[in-house]
Amino acid sequence: MASRDEAGTAKIKVGIVGGTGYTGVELLRLLSQHPHAELRAITSRKEDGLPVADMYSNLRGVVDLKFSSPDNAKLEECDVVFFATPHGVAMAQAQALLDAGVKIIDLAADFRLQDTAVFEKWYKMPHTCPDILEESVYGLVEVNRDRIRNARVVGNPGCYPTTVVLGLAPLLEGRGSDAKPLVDVQTLIADCASGVTGAGRKAEVHILFSEASDNFKAYGVGGHRHHPEIVEQLEKLHGGPVGLTFVPHLTPMIRGMHSTLYARIQPEARDVDFQALFEKRYADEPFVDVMPAGSTPETRSVRASNMVRISVFRPNGGDQLVILVVQDNLVKGASGQAVQNMNLMFGLPENAGLGHVAVLP
Amino acid sequence: MASRDEAGTAKIKVGIVGGTGYTGVELLRLLSQHPHAELRAITSRKEDGLPVADMYSNLRGVVDLKFSSPDNAKLEECDVVFFATPHGVAMAQAQALLDAGVKIIDLAADFRLQDTAVFEKWYKMPHTCPDILEESVYGLVEVNRDRIRNARVVGNPGCYPTTVVLGLAPLLEGRGSDAKPLVDVQTLIADCASGVTGAGRKAEVHILFSEASDNFKAYGVGGHRHHPEIVEQLEKLHGGPVGLTFVPHLTPMIRGMHSTLYARIQPEARDVDFQALFEKRYADEPFVDVMPAGSTPETRSVRASNMVRISVFRPNGGDQLVILVVQDNLVKGASGQAVQNMNLMFGLPENAGLGHVAVLP
Amino acid sequence: MASRDEAGTAKIKVGIVGGTGYTGVELLRLLSQHPHAELRAITSRKEDGLPVADMYSNLRGVVDLKFSSPDNAKLEECDVVFFATPHGVAMAQAQALLDAGVKIIDLAADFRLQDTAVFEKWYKMPHTCPDILEESVYGLVEVNRDRIRNARVVGNPGCYPTTVVLGLAPLLEGRGSDAKPLVDVQTLIADCASGVTGAGRKAEVHILFSEASDNFKAYGVGGHRHHPEIVEQLEKLHGGPVGLTFVPHLTPMIRGMHSTLYARIQPEARDVDFQALFEKRYADEPFVDVMPAGSTPETRSVRASNMVRISVFRPNGGDQLVILVVQDNLVKGASGQAVQNMNLMFGLPENAGLGHVAVLP
Amino acid sequence: MASRDEAGTAKIKVGIVGGTGYTGVELLRLLSQHPHAELRAITSRKEDGLPVADMYSNLRGVVDLKFSSPDNAKLEECDVVFFATPHGVAMAQAQALLDAGVKIIDLAADFRLQDTAVFEKWYKMPHTCPDILEESVYGLVEVNRDRIRNARVVGNPGCYPTTVVLGLAPLLEGRGSDAKPLVDVQTLIADCASGVTGAGRKAEVHILFSEASDNFKAYGVGGHRHHPEIVEQLEKLHGGPVGLTFVPHLTPMIRGMHSTLYARIQPEARDVDFQALFEKRYADEPFVDVMPAGSTPETRSVRASNMVRISVFRPNGGDQLVILVVQDNLVKGASGQAVQNMNLMFGLPENAGLGHVAVLP
Known part of the structure; x- marks a missing residue:
């Protein structure tokens, strides 16, 4: 029963x-x-x-x-x-x-x-x-919410793609076919750092404590499986080809992912209030928190929770936009997002069972 | 309202x-x-x-x-x-x-x-x-539950005392005035390791990341404030004087406390089934888990939860009993235990708001 | 005597x-x-x-x-x-x-x-x-060796500048006034991660073990003292104005600095063999190791040593150059470089007292 | 040649x-x-x-x-x-x-x-x-120096045994057949914590970063290979049977070993100045440092060096002696001690090639 x-x-x-x-x-x-x-x-x-x-x-x-x-x-x-x-x-x-x-x-x-x-x-x-x-539907709720409600099969996003797509979506989406994009979509950069659980629970030497602790390194610079996944999603949002350089790094923490995204502002978009753009885009999202201008997110602020936190910077008011995104790679970057998808697919409140407050310290 | x-x-x-x-x-x-x-x-x-x-x-x-x-x-x-x-x-x-x-x-x-x-x-x-x-009542629920229900003032136990008293209580309590104790109460040893949050959120050099990371040391060997607190509680349980050597150590983790307790078994108690003794003592406790014989607890198994886990060892069947106890020092060792006390003082279910599953990994 | x-x-x-x-x-x-x-x-x-x-x-x-x-x-x-x-x-x-x-x-x-x-x-x-x-002479030996030999006063470089300038120098220097630069000097990016000793031995809450461990965050995105230092040095090498976005991050390790540098290759430079360029530039340097093509440096490979290791990537053969640089921030990024300067200033072998092999693991 | x-x-x-x-x-x-x-x-x-x-x-x-x-x-x-x-x-x-x-x-x-x-x-x-x-000779130099000089085959000691034997040797050795021992040799306890490199460079899940980081646990409580090795050496020093309880723990650091040793002082030995005893025993040893009374050693103070540091405590002047011993498990606990043995076997200065100052921080 x-x-x-x-x-x-x-x-x-x-x-x-x-x-x-x-x-x-x-x-x-x-x-x-x-x-x-x-x-x-x-x-x-x-x-x-x-x-x-x-x-x-x-x-x-x-x-x-x-x-x-x-x-x-x-x-x-x-x-x-x-x-x-x-x-x-x-x-x-x-x-x-x-x-x-x-x-x-x-x-x-x-x-x-x-x-x-x-x-x-x-x-x-x-x-x-x-x-x-x-x-099947790509299970990034904040982008595909309505389609997920009716899906029978959901492909839960990769951890890196979740942060990168959420961090760039407000810049790319909804521009229409004739509008100029806000940023140069050919020179996007995603510089990301992941905790070691991102590599899974596999008996491999390079993720031993004695190898990965007190150490920092890039990997997959020549090519990483999440690169095509990110590009496919960005191109859907943009409605055309996108050029992305993606450099993941391994950092000595258990959980957590931090993505630093770089986009060149187009001359036509120099007057845009990007902070307001992001705040408006995610105003109703239960699991996306746009931080106040000037503050930076840290991975522990979302540890063991389903939250994503995003900050928007424009250093010295110049043409380089810097977006910072953090998540727990095992929650919003994997299992929490999967539960969020389940909730939608079964008509439950989207945050059911996902109300955990992040564990800090 | x-x-x-x-x-x-x-x-x-x-x-x-x-x-x-x-x-x-x-x-x-x-x-x-x-x-x-x-x-x-x-x-x-x-x-x-x-x-x-x-x-x-x-x-x-x-x-x-x-x-x-x-x-x-x-x-x-x-x-x-x-x-x-x-x-x-x-x-x-x-x-x-x-x-x-x-x-x-x-x-x-x-x-x-x-x-x-x-x-x-x-x-x-x-x-x-x-x-x-x-x-006031000493707020160690597993020992003073009934008195806490009626208390107006509760002194919430220290982190080390919580683990040491819970780990030794089954050996000392309820022996009656004429019964021989199960272990030599004059030569008890508590060898404990604490995560760095145990030292609080104070701007002090010795708990900087650069000082405390990749490092292990004892401290307070000559005297620590939790020593008299532990002794007072043990003596209440035993009904007489107790001798305890207490050596705390600082270990490079955020949360978590591990206590390794040593007690000499008295000749009269050589036939006691200590595993069964502990299992029986804590059978109805919602926040104390006696592990199966032969297994060892690890601090991450209680991270961010109110659980205590205890293992009982008698190496080579000899006269030295070794008790292992783990807790999250900020939860069962502090704030979680405080909420547990609040629940009792207000007639709520003891585990209200304390059902968090430990965060692992 | x-x-x-x-x-x-x-x-x-x-x-x-x-x-x-x-x-x-x-x-x-x-x-x-x-x-x-x-x-x-x-x-x-x-x-x-x-x-x-x-x-x-x-x-x-x-x-x-x-x-x-x-x-x-x-x-x-x-x-x-x-x-x-x-x-x-x-x-x-x-x-x-x-x-x-x-x-x-x-x-x-x-x-x-x-x-x-x-x-x-x-x-x-x-x-x-x-x-x-x-x-005074800016004490980056690989750039100013001859001037340092005769200096009475040396300003020892900051930790971030050491990695960024060494990582970009081969792209900027020696181009002459009429030559086109190899990369777009207006859109340079330095995305850097530092171990916590980079913040010094100060009693401050944000660098406590309990705050900085198992955590990753950017800081100083709106402005950092090393930004003008890096720019001044890059402009000297280039012989003109340079635009740099610099985003430092704090990563939970004691020592070590990793800089990921991004530069857009100019159309005229698409045929340059950048790997060879770097290898040639640093062929005679005792403390700069250009890694084989395709390999990535890790910070622990230079722990407690005066070495810098550099890798050069051009993902998918495109126009985005990615340079990875690691050092020990306390050695080549500070005290080791200072000793290297002393050796030059007193006519000693440049590597005297600096032969330590990195401690790994 | x-x-x-x-x-x-x-x-x-x-x-x-x-x-x-x-x-x-x-x-x-x-x-x-x-x-x-x-x-x-x-x-x-x-x-x-x-x-x-x-x-x-x-x-x-x-x-x-x-x-x-x-x-x-x-x-x-x-x-x-x-x-x-x-x-x-x-x-x-x-x-x-x-x-x-x-x-x-x-x-x-x-x-x-x-x-x-x-x-x-x-x-x-x-x-x-x-x-x-x-x-063959057991290669603990401080105990077997002369025999090692002439040995063709040396068995280099295990990491735990090195700390435990050095920490207890002054209490056991040289007592003669009729003298009473200084401590109760039947109730010795060695409570030890090891960094993760002690487990070797093996592809095993339990020593992954994601498993061993931010975690502390005992292991091998029911039996560990180093137990008989320690006992054999202690019995040689004592000249008779010895009882030892040995509980090793895994602590989240790369290198380093900390042993907390407990010995009950015999009534006849209550007037012994144990600090002086240890200082005298190791006065001429190049790699054993007896710390000043009241101070505690930390593992990072010997990181990447061949030193052992020892502290002696007698809490409240009672009958329980507490000895603290630290070493780098890969150096004095393994490879450094091996080189020290080589030096002796070939008539070289004992500290040749072993002069590294510990890396701190």
Whole structure:
């Protein structure tokens, strides 16, 4: 029998595929406290039978589920299934779940890039369900809210793309076909720093404490999978080609992402009040906070919460715009945004189960 | 007019004195999400008029209060006042608040030590209200639950004492006057490690990032204020004198406390099942988790939550008992325990507003 | 009587003014192991009489000096005096020392900016010895080596400027008055991240471990003192005006600085082999390592050493050049560079006492 | 032809087996700067042909060697070979090297435990060369200096044992068969905290940055391989059985080890001046620093150096002695101590190549 929430409504039955990584445990943390959701299954072929709380001791006394083999998880009895898996897994299981009436939120890349050729280039595998891809919606709520409400399949955005697209959207969108853009869309720069959980929970030497602590470095300068994802979204907003240089860095913190975005202001736009533009754009957004002029956001101000904070600078009143964006890469950059999508897809209040205040200090 | 919770009951009106430190901001994080509490005032003479969220950006959009001067805070209109202040402040204001019918929870040391001579030795100030001290209750819920329900004044325990007393209580309490103790009470050892927030939010060189990071050291080996507090509580439980060596260490993490306790098993107690003893003692406690035999607790498993986790070891089956205890020093070790006390003092469910799942990773 | 080095030559007598900060203790670490230098005095008015090793326990058994009051330090008997002081101190004492034949290396800003108006704007004090400033040399060895050899007064570069100027110099210098520059000098960007020691050893809340750990933020976006210093140096190299956007960030590590530099390649320069350009420029530099194409430098690869490592990228072969530069902010960014300057000023091998291999991990 | 040092003496030819771990790279850092040693070969079957500096970028420009397959390394042409390998490797190659006149320093456990039964129990492999084991010397210089001078094979101590044995030796050694020990040798406790490099450079989840950062935990409470090693050494010093409880902890720092040792003072020894005892014992030791009474050592005070610092406390003048010991686990706890052994074995000054001042901050 279904569990019911305080109002007596049946709770949403939730399945998670691949719950042993960081986005998996974060989904568990968020959903175990969600007033309208009920965890029904969490799969891991390797850990079949292991109580989830034995792997993640923060869940002791909170989550009683055991990992189950995908074969036995009865995911088709869920209302929604989250894929917290490597790329390619959601593709393989999507059709069967849809046929059973189950909605899908994929935290990997299977339903992010609309251009399958680009997907195949960067993820080194063929896209096996282009028709599902076509119906899927890119789950950046602040851009695609209405489409998400009606989606059966959502591709949850990557962590870097969430910050970069939210930081540039007010500059690009809604300009119309004949209007000049506010900034030079050919010379955009995204200089980003990520906490180490962004690299996942993989047994790899370069993300050992002894390697990543007290250290800072760029990586993927020659090419990163999130680059085409960001560009595809920016081009949709702009309505034309966009040129972006993207340099991600690894910084010694557990959670948190900071993006410093650079855009050249067009001569025609020199009189624009960019602070006001951003404030207006995000005035009604529950999870986007435009900081007062002159203040800078810090990653810990959103630690363990679903908030994004943005600051807008124009140093010395010149032509270079500098946008600062912070998020928790595991929450708004992954699992929190996934829950936000779920809320929309099921007609729940968008912030249900997402009211956590950031943990500071 | 009073705010009301979902059931229509008037919320508890809360005041905080001295909210600029870490226990203050943590009270704000917990109370702003508490279903039955309403923040009415937070004082800081120095920051009078500053919005709280300007100092703590995690509270932007969550807490609208401004710091107010203590003179204007109308604390006497509150139901309860928390003191997140330096030692001595609560003493000075307690009588007036009690006269106005306000309950008091002091997170400093004014109402912890019943022996005023010991207080005066360690805190270098006279105790100005010994009669209030006498009526006050030491707010370690798992030991004093019933007395706290009826208390007007609670002395919230120190962070180290919370872990050490909870870790040793099952060995000392309820032995009766003629029973032999289970362990040698004269040679107890508490070897503890604290995250740096334990030192507070003070502008001091030794807790700078550049000093405390990538470093580990003992401190206060010759004497620490929490030593007499722990001893007083242990002696109450034991019903006689206790000898304790206490060595605190500073470890490079933000939050978290780990106590490794050593006790020599008495010859008569060699057959005791200590794992079972601990499990039984804490079976009904919502915030104490006795880990399965053989497993070790880690501080991150309680990060930002009110949980304590305890493991019991008897290496090689010998006579040395080793107890491991972890907590978040700002939650169960300070502000969370204070809210737990408030819940009891006002007849609320003990875990109201304290259901946060620990943030891991 | 003077100490002598292994070859029997009298050692250089060294004084340090203001040795209680991080650049001071780093000078002590480097100079105490320097084969041709002898520490004679280290001043601190506040710590007069305190053995240096009591403040910095790494120096126990290595440095026997006590801090002495500036009045008694007999600095005029030294061959060279380093100022590891707040801005303005070196200015006040420079003339007297020069009159006594003592050379000066200032690690503060008194002799960095040649434009006194700019100095006075950013440092909020008048420049009291413009004639000494005029004779002083900016101590970036790789740019001003020959002038430094003959200098009596060296202004040791700031940490950010060292990385930014070394990273951009090959693109700007030696182009001649009629040659087109290789990159657009009006849209340069320096996006930099610094370890927390960059903020000094000051009792300030924002650099506490509990504030700066597990956190990342930009600061000084609206204006930073190193901006005019960098611009002055770049303009000298270019021979004309330069436009630079400079965004520093604070990252949770003790030492280390990473600068990501962006420059737009001019159409005329599209065929330039930038990797070769950098390799050639720094081929003979003992402390600048141009990494192989495609590899990225990390800050720990230079920890506690005087090395700078640089990588050159041109993502997708486009028009955006990305230069990555790392250094230890306390060594090449401060005290190591100061010792490198001393070596030149006294005709010693440039790398004397600077052969430390970086500490990794 | 052999390289020669400054005095014209032929340098010691050094080989390293298994140089890809942290003790390997640390040997390289130390030996590459050693005035009397010359690196001749470093083996790694897996990385055959890879320049060492490609794996460890701190060695760029310093070490030109490539990893070579063990088969081709010509180790028998070396004067000494260090084994920085998993347990069991040195055993297999020792006889051949000894036959070729090569001395051996093993940083693994093959030549630490004299009792082969204990070795086989803890390391799960038979000991294949008990006769070489019998001639080998346990390489704790401060205890076995004279025997090391003449040794062909040295078992370099484990990191924990180095701190615990040095911290307890003055209490146990030289008491004679009829003298009472100063402390109760049956209830010794070693409560130790190690930086994460102590776990090696292995691709394992539990030592990822995202797992080990901002976290503190005990491990191996039920049994740790260093326990029998410590006990064997303590029993040799004491001349009889010893009881030790050993609880290691993992603390979020890269390097560093801190041991807090507890010993009960015997009634007969209450008048002993333990501070004086320790100072006298280590007065002539170049790498052991007994701190002034009342001060506490911190791990960063020995970071990247070969020093050990020790403090002695007797809280409230009672019967519980507390000894604090710090070291860098990769230097004095591993590679530095190995070089110290090499120096002795070849008649070099004991501190040759080990004069590094600790890196602080």
